[in-house]
Amino acid sequence: MTDVLRVEGLSTRFFTEQGQVNAVEDVSFTIESGEVFGVVGESGSGKSVTALSIVDLVENPGKVTDGEIWYRHPELAERAREAYDEEAVDGEYVDLLQLPERERRALRGPDFGMIFQDPMSSLNPSVSVGEQIAEAVEVQRRAEANPRATRSRTQGYGLGSLFTDALLPTKSYVSEESRSRAIELLDLVGIPDPEERYDEYPHQFSGGMLQRAMVAQALAGEPDVLIADEPTTALDVTIQAQILDLLSELQEERGMSVMLITHNLGVIARMADRVGVMYAGEIAERGTLADVFEENVHPYTKGLLGSIPDLDDPAPRLNPIEGNVPSLLDSEMGGGCYFADRCPKAMEECLEKPPEFACEDGSDEHAAKCYLADHEYDEATALPDDYFTGDSDE
Numbered sequence: 001m002t003d004v005l006r007v008e009g010l011s012t013r014f015f016t017e018q019g020q021v022n023a024v025e026d027v028s029f030t031i032e033s034g035e036v037f038g039v040v041g042e043s044g045s046g047k048s049v050t051a052l053s054i055v056d057l058v059e060n061p062g063k064v065t066d067g068e069i070w071y072r073h074p075e076l077a078e079r080a081r082e083a084y085d086e087e088a089v090d091g092e093y094v095d096l097l098q099l100p101e102r103e104r105r106a107l108r109g110p111d112f113g114m115i116f117q118d119p120m121s122s123l124n125p126s127v128s129v130g131e132q133i134a135e136a137v138e139v140q141r142r143a144e145a146n147p148r149a150t151r152s153r154t155q156g157y158g159l160g161s162l163f164t165d166a167l168l169p170t171k172s173y174v175s176e177e178s179r180s181r182a183i184e185l186l187d188l189v190g191i192p193d194p195e196e197r198y199d200e201y202p203h204q205f206s207g208g209m210l211q212r213a214m215v216a217q218a219l220a221g222e223p224d225v226l227i228a229d230e231p232t233t234a235l236d237v238t239i240q241a242q243i244l245d246l247l248s249e250l251q252e253e254r255g256m257s258v259m260l261i262t263h264n265l266g267v268i269a270r271m272a273d274r275v276g277v278m279y280a281g282e283i284a285e286r287g288t289l290a291d292v293f294e295e296n297v298h299p300y301t302k303g304l305l306g307s308i309p310d311l312d313d314p315a316p317r318l319n320p321i322e323g324n325v326p327s328l329l330d331s332e333m334g335g336g337c338y339f340a341d342r343c344p345k346a347m348e349e350c351l352e353k354p355p356e357f358a359c360e361d362g363s364d365e366h367a368a369k370c371y372l373a374d375h376e377y378d379e380a381t382a383l384p385d386d387y388f389t390g391d392s393d394e
């Protein structure tokens with residue numbers, strides 16, 4: 001299969017008053033055409049910032065400081081070869097990080113669709129759900145007619161449009177065609193009576209229906225890559241299952257690639273073809289679903305899997321990973337493996353310098369950022385249990 005996206009050595013930092021926060025550190029992975037790439041990890045592991053870095057939505061004081069994001073787009077590559085630096089192009093791929101903001105913004109919608117965790121805060125409460133979807137369709141339509149105009153009305157779609165809207169307040173921003181397409185999309189994502197519901201506001205939709213509306217909005221531009229960031233977290237289990245089924249159906253029908261971000265390994269097991277496990281801003285382990293679930297190497301992956309309740313053999317107590325996610329403040333990050341203080345297999349060498357991936361290029365080979373990926377656990381050099389807590393009896 002062809003890679004649609006190759007992320008190589010991506011680092012994103014936040015420059016706060018407290019100091020530099022290394023939210024994403026040297027992250028590499030690929031997403032193939034038509035596959036679901038799952039990104040899993042605890043809160044604060046850098047999953048969402050990775051996604052935001054891809055679509056150029058990292059807000060101040062954050063900044064992508066390093067890396068390359070190669071996106072397959074033959075037409076854009078052709079154009080970029082002439083308009084920008086030669087180094088921004090590699091065959092049919094273009095490095096998104098070397099494109100101007102205008103070009104990157106234009107990719108949101110037709111190339112990259114996004115579904116966020118909380119539809120209530122993503123949709124405008126004072127505009128009907130249908131109109132918000134129609135607006136996404138309209139933006140796409142206008143952008144195709146005029147590639148320079150790519151902003152929605154709420155983003156300030158050109159001075160001309162603002163002026164017209166101000167002079168003609170009753171004139172709808174969206175065309176009849178866009179309205180019809182929005183109704184089709186509402187129907188496609190399983191919203192009953194889509195024509196009537198078009199005019200309803202977000203507060204009139206249930207959580208599940210709102211999430212379906214978010215999916216419809218993300219599909220408005222017919223994207224090649226759908227980034228779904230915790231798309232089912234706020235929903236109850238039954239609705240979660242419905243939304244996941246819907247995403248699966250749409251992904252298969254349209255041959256879309258999906259980057260699915262979640263902290264829920266059950267969602268990953270159900271949806272993903274390949275997986276990246278993130279910890280402290282890094283990919284700790286990546287591989288196929290079978291690699292990560294059955295042949296895992298990294299103690300963090302093992303810990304995540306071990307903390308899932310087994311319904312066939314219920315344990316009296318859950319088995320959580322002890323400790324907390326480390327601070328990502330540069331000044332507080334140690335020099336060794338970031339997982340060492342929670343790792344049951346930590347050895348002396350783990351404190352000396354961070355382990356590296358055997359394959360750095362983000363390919364689909366199974367790899368883990370752990371010394372145990374290339375040699376056996378050495379009990380003779382194991383750190384004592386109380387090494388980090390100092391809870392010694394002596």
Ligand code: SF4
Nearest residue numbers: 337340343350370371
């Ligand atoms: S490198 Fe060492 S501390 Fe880090 S996860 Fe592997 S065994 Fe544990």
